Amino acid sequence: xxxxDQPSGxxxxxxxxxxxxxxxxxxxxxxxxxHLLSASQGPQYSPQGSQYSPQGPQYSPQGSQYSPQGPQYSPxGPQYSPxGPPRTLACPSIHITAIAPFSHLELSGSRGMExxxxxxxxxxxxxxxxxxxxxxxxxxxxxxxxxxxSSLSSRSWLSDLSSCESxxxxxxxxxxxxxxxxxxxxxxxxxxxxxxxxxxxxxxxxTPGWGAGFGVELWQQQxxxxxxxxxxxxxxxxxxxxxxxxxxxxxxRPASRPTSPCGKRxxxxxxxxxxxxxxxxxxxxxxxxxxxxxxxxxxPPEQSWPASPLPYGLQELNVPSKTRRTxxxxxxxxxxxxxxxxxxxxxxxxxxxxxxxGLEDVLDRVLAALPFLDPPGTQTPPSELxxxxxxxxxxxxQRASGGPPLFSPSSPPPLDWPLxxxxxxxxxxxxxxxxxxxxxxxxxxxxxxxxRTASGGHPVVKLQGYSEQALVVQVFMATAEETPLRPHPxxxxxxxxxxxxTTACRETTLDGTRVLEVPLLPEHxxxxxxxxxxxxxxxxxxxxxxxxxxxxxxxRVRVGYRVHVPQxxxxxxxxxxxxxxxxxxxxxxxxxxxxxDFSPASGSVGEEMSxxxxxxxxxxxxxxxxxxxxxxxxxxxxxxxxxxxxxxSVLVVRIPPYHNTQARGAVLVHFxxxxxxxxxxxxxxxxxxxxxxxxxLSPEDPPAAPLVKQEGWDYIPNxxxxxxxxxxxxxxxxxxxxxxGSSLHPTLGSSPIRPLPPPFSFAMTTAYPTAAALPFxxxxxxxxxxxxxxxxPPLRGxxxxxxxxxxxxxxxxxxxxxxxxxxxxxxxxxxAVRVKQEVEESLQEITLDEVNELIDxxxxxxxxxxxxxxxxxxGLQ
DNA sequence: TGGCTGGAATCAATG
DNA sequence: TACATTGATTCCAGC
Numbered sequence: 001x002x003x004x005d006q007p008s009g010x011x012x013x014x015x016x017x018x019x020x021x022x023x024x025x026x027x028x029x030x031x032x033x034x035h036l037l038s039a040s041q042g043p044q045y046s047p048q049g050s051q052y053s054p055q056g057p058q059y060s061p062q063g064s065q066y067s068p069q070g071p072q073y074s075p076x077g078p079q080y081s082p083x084g085p086p087r088t089l090a091c092p093s094i095h096i097t098a099i100a101p102f103s104h105l106e107l108s109g110s111r112g113m114e115x116x117x118x119x120x121x122x123x124x125x126x127x128x129x130x131x132x133x134x135x136x137x138x139x140x141x142x143x144x145x146x147x148x149x150s151s152l153s154s155r156s157w158l159s160d161l162s163s164c165e166s167x168x169x170x171x172x173x174x175x176x177x178x179x180x181x182x183x184x185x186x187x188x189x190x191x192x193x194x195x196x197x198x199x200x201x202x203x204x205x206x207t208p209g210w211g212a213g214f215g216v217e218l219w220q221q222q223x224x225x226x227x228x229x230x231x232x233x234x235x236x237x238x239x240x241x242x243x244x245x246x247x248x249x250x251x252x253r254p255a256s257r258p259t260s261p262c263g264k265r266x267x268x269x270x271x272x273x274x275x276x277x278x279x280x281x282x283x284x285x286x287x288x289x290x291x292x293x294x295x296x297x298x299x300p301p302e303q304s305w306p307a308s309p310l311p312y313g314l315q316e317l318n319v320p321s322k323t324r325r326t327x328x329x330x331x332x333x334x335x336x337x338x339x340x341x342x343x344x345x346x347x348x349x350x351x352x353x354x355x356x357x358g359l360e361d362v363l364d365r366v367l368a369a370l371p372f373l374d375p376p377g378t379q380t381p382p383s384e385l386x387x388x389x390x391x392x393x394x395x396x397x398q399r400a401s402g403g404p405p406l407f408s409p410s411s412p413p414p415l416d417w418p419l420x421x422x423x424x425x426x427x428x429x430x431x432x433x434x435x436x437x438x439x440x441x442x443x444x445x446x447x448x449x450x451x452r453t454a455s456g457g458h459p460v461v462k463l464q465g466y467s468e469q470a471l472v473v474q475v476f477m478a479t480a481e482e483t484p485l486r487p488h489p490x491x492x493x494x495x496x497x498x499x500x501x502t503t504a505c506r507e508t509t510l511d512g513t514r515v516l517e518v519p520l521l522p523e524h525x526x527x528x529x530x531x532x533x534x535x536x537x538x539x540x541x542x543x544x545x546x547x548x549x550x551x552x553x554x555x556r557v558r559v560g561y562r563v564h565v566p567q568x569x570x571x572x573x574x575x576x577x578x579x580x581x582x583x584x585x586x587x588x589x590x591x592x593x594x595x596x597d598f599s600p601a602s603g604s605v606g607e608e609m610s611x612x613x614x615x616x617x618x619x620x621x622x623x624x625x626x627x628x629x630x631x632x633x634x635x636x637x638x639x640x641x642x643x644x645x646x647x648x649s650v651l652v653v654r655i656p657p658y659h660n661t662q663a664r665g666a667v668l669v670h671f672x673x674x675x676x677x678x679x680x681x682x683x684x685x686x687x688x689x690x691x692x693x694x695x696x697l698s699p700e701d702p703p704a705a706p707l708v709k710q711e712g713w714d715y716i717p718n719x720x721x722x723x724x725x726x727x728x729x730x731x732x733x734x735x736x737x738x739x740x741g742s743s744l745h746p747t748l749g750s751s752p753i754r755p756l757p758p759p760f761s762f763a764m765t766t767a768y769p770t771a772a773a774l775p776f777x778x779x780x781x782x783x784x785x786x787x788x789x790x791x792x793p794p795l796r797g798x799x800x801x802x803x804x805x806x807x808x809x810x811x812x813x814x815x816x817x818x819x820x821x822x823x824x825x826x827x828x829x830x831x832a833v834r835v836k837q838e839v840e841e842s843l844q845e846i847t848l849d850e851v852n853e854l855i856d857x858x859x860x861x862x863x864x865x866x867x868x869x870x871x872x873x874x875g876l877q
Numbered sequence: 878t879g880g881c882t883g884g885a886a887t888c889a890a891t892g
Numbered sequence: 893t894a895c896a897t898t899g900a901t902t903c904c905a906g907c
Binding site for chain 2: 439441446447448449496497498499500586
C-alpha cells in the first residue's frame with residue numbers, strides 16, 4: 001500500500017476540489033438523528049425522531065410487509081409503522097431446501113484456496129460461494145491453471161465455463177444444506193455466520209444467511225422476462241434454454257460481433273453453439289439440460305476436458321489460468337471433509353505476504369472445508385427451490401417502508417435493492433473513490449490491476465459511526481447509468497492479486513454478481529483500502545445471447561460498496577454507496593482527459609483558474625457549459641499548458657466572459673477539458689461571479705464569450721439561469737425525482753416534487769456542507785445519475801450555526817420541491833439563436849439517448865452542481 | 878516467470 | 893455498395 005493509500009486523513013486535494021469526482025465521492029450524509037443506531041442500542045426507530053422523508057411515498061407509514069412464505073405481499077401491512085416498534089425489512093427470502101446441481105462448479109470456482117475463516121473471523125466462515133484470498137502467492141498456480149494459450153476452441157469453451165462460475169452459484173445457495181451440514185459437521189451454522197456481521201460477538205445477533213436475492217433471481221428467471229434487475233445470474237435459466245435454442249433464438253445466429261484473427265471467437269465458427277456454452281455464464285452444453293435450469297448431477301466434462309481423477313468439483317482446475325483467474329480459487333473439496341479451523345484464516349490474514357500457506361496445504365484444507373455438499377443426484381430440482389415472488393415487491397417493500405434500511409439476516413437485500421449510504425450515525429463513506437477510467441480486462445487477458453484513484457492510490461471506504469466489531473464491505477460492479485444501482489451485466493468485479501495487494505479479500509457471489517468482501521476492522525478505524533478490486537469485462541456477445549442487445553456503449557460501471565451492520569434484534573442495517581462512473585474501455589480511457597483538481601472553484605471573468613489533470617495537452621480545450629432553460633450552451637476558455645514532470649499537466653485557464661452579458665449574480669456553470677470529439681473529461685462545477693451586467697473585470701474581454709459547438713450540442717441559449725441566492729429556505733433537499741420513467745431514488749423514492757413550470761430548469765435547494773459534503777449525487781434522475789446514492793438524511797431543523805455559507809445544490813431539472821419557488825430564481829432573456837431547429841425545445845422531447853449523450857457526458861458529469869452562495873449576495877447585484 | 882500495463886491489430890457493426 | 897469510423901476483442905511486447 002502506498003502512502004497515498006493510507007486512510008489516515010482526508011485528501012486535502014479532494015477537499016479543495018469540490019467538483020472533482022475522482023476521490024471524494026461519498027455523498028454528504030446526515031447528522032445523526034435522535035434515534036441513533038448502534039449495535040449496542042439496536043435499531044430504535046422512532047417515527048417521531050426520524051423525519052426521514054416523511055411525506056415521501058417511499059417510506060409510507062403504511063409500509064409493505066412481505067411474507068417470505070410466498071407471494072403474500074400486502075401493501076397495507078406496515079413494515080415500519082410509525083406507530084409500532086421497529087421492524088425489519090424483509091426481502092423476499094426463499095430458502096433453498098436442497099442443494100442444486102452443479103454446485104460443484106461454483107464451489108470449485110470460488111471456494112478459496114485458503115482457509116475459510118472461522119466463526120470468529122472478520123468475514124465469517126466461508127459460504128459455498130466464497131473464497132478467501134490470502135496475501136500469499138498461491139492464488140494462481142500454474143499447476144492448477146494451465147497456460148492460457150490453449151486452442152481457440154478450448155479457450156472459448158473454458159472461458160465460457162469459467163464464467164459459468166459466476167452463475168453456477170445459482171445452484172448452491174443452500175442455506176438449509178449449510179445449516180444441516182454445519183450441524184452435521186460441527187460447524188457454526190452458516191446462517192449464524194454472516195458475511196456482514198462476521199466476528200462473532202456476544203452481542204452479535206444472528207447473522208445473515210443469504211439467499212433471498214438468489215430466490216428472487218430464480219423467480220425472475222422463470223417467471224419474468226426480461227428481468228427488471230438483470231444480473232448475470234438471471235441468465236442461467238435463459239442460458240440453459242439456449243443450449244437448445246429454437247431456430248430463431250439468438251444462440252442460433254452468429255455472434256453479433258466478436259471475431260478475431262486467432263483468438264477471437266466466432267460463434268458461427270467451428271464450435272457448435274449447441275454444444276458449447278453460448279454464454280460465459282452457463283456450463284457447457286453437456287452440463288446443461290434443456291430444462292430451465294441445469295440438471296443435477298455431476299456432469300462429465302466436455303471432450304476438451306480431460307477425464308480428471310480430481311475430486312468432485314475439481315475438474316475445473318484444468319481451466320487455463322487466463323480464463324480462470326477471475327473466478328477466484330479453483331479448489332473444491334468433496335463432501336464429508338472436516339471443516340477448516342478458524343485459525344487457518346487468521347493465519348492467512350495475519351501472515352505477511354509470502355508467508356501464507358502453500359498451495360498444497362491450502363488445497364488440503366479447502367478440500368476439507370465443504371462438508372455440506374450432498375451427493376450428486378440427490379438435490380432437489382432447482383425449479384422447486386424457490387417460490388415465485390415478484391421482484392417488484394422488493395421495490396415496493398422498500399419504498400413503502402418508512403424506516404431504516406434494516407433487513408432480516410436471513411433476507412438481505414439483493415444488490416439492486418436501493419439503499420442509503422447512511423442511517424443515523426452510521427455511514428458508509430467512500431473516502432477516496434476510483435478515478436473515472438480503468439481499463440477492464442477480458443477473461444482472455446491478464447489482469448489489468450486494481451482500480452485506482454486519480455492520484456494513483458486505491459479507493460478507500462470507511463464505515464463511520466460504527467466500530468463495534470469487524471465487518472465486511474462488499475464491492476461489486478454496477479451499472480453507471482441506471483437507477484437504482486444494480487449489477488452490471490457486462491462487468492464483474494475481479495479480485496486482483498499480487499505483491500502490491502495488501503488487502504485480504506474474499507470473493508463470493510450474490511444474486512449472480514461476483515462480489516468482493518473486504519474486512520472493515522475496528523483496529524483500522526473501519527477503513528479499508530481497496531487495492532484488490534479489478535474489473536472484468538464479459539464479452540458482449542455472450543451477454544447478448546442471453547439478454548438480447550443491451551447496447552454496445554455500455555462501457556461504464558460504478559463500483560458499488562455495501563455493508564451490513566448488525567443491529568439488535570438480529571437485524572442488519574444495510575448501507576450502500578457507489579463510485580463515480582468508470583469508463584472501462586481502452587480507447588476512451590486512454591484518451592480521455594482527466595481533471596484531477598482545479599482551483600478556484602469560482603471566480604470572475606479574467607481571473608485565472610488552474611486545472612490539473614492527465615491526458616491534457618496543448619491541444620486540449622477548456623469548455624465552459626451552462627444549460628439554459630431551453631438547452632445547453634458552451635463557450636471556450638483561453639488556456640495554456642504548463643507541463644509537469646509527472647503524467648499530469650496543468651492548464652492555466654483564463655476565465656472567459658460569461659456568454660450572456662445580461663447575466664447577473666453568481667451563475668453556476670460547468671467546464672470540462674476536451675481533447676476532441678468524444679474525448680472530454682467529466683464536467684466540473686464552476687461559479688461565475690458576475691458582478692453586474694456588461695461588467696467584466698478585464699476590459700480586454702469581449703462583452704460575451706463566443707459560443708462553441710461541441711458534438712451533440714445543438715443549442716444556443718436564449719436564457720441564462722441566474723442564481724442569486726438559495727431559494728429554498730427550508731433546509732436540505734434530497735432528491736429531485738427524475739422525469740424519465742418511474743424510477744425512484746434508490747433510497748428515498750419519490751418525493752413531493754413536482755415539475756417545474758417552464759422555463760425553469762433547475763431545482764435549487766440549500767444544504768449545509770460538511771468537510772466532505774461534495775460532490776452530491778443522485779441516481780434517480782438521468783441528468784444527475786453520477787455518484788453514489790443520495791444519502792437518506794432525515795430532515796433537519798434549522799441550519800446549523802456555521803460560518804460556512806450554505807451550498808445550494810442543483811438537484812434536478814424540471815422539478816422542484818413542494819414549496820413555492822423563490823422569487824430570487826429567475827431567468828433573464830437573452831438573444832436566442834437556435835442552430836438546430838429540429839431539436840425540440842423541451843428536454844422532455846429529447847430522447848433518452850440524446851439526453852444521455854448530451855447531459856451525461858457533457859454537462860452533468862458529476863451529477864451534481866453546487867452553487868456557492870456569495871458571502872455577500874448583495875454585492876453581486 | 879508471471880503479472881501488470883500500454884499499445885495496437887483485427888474484425889464487425891455502423892453511419 | 894464502398895468507404896470511413898467506431899467499438900469490441902484479442903494479441904503482443906515491455907517493464
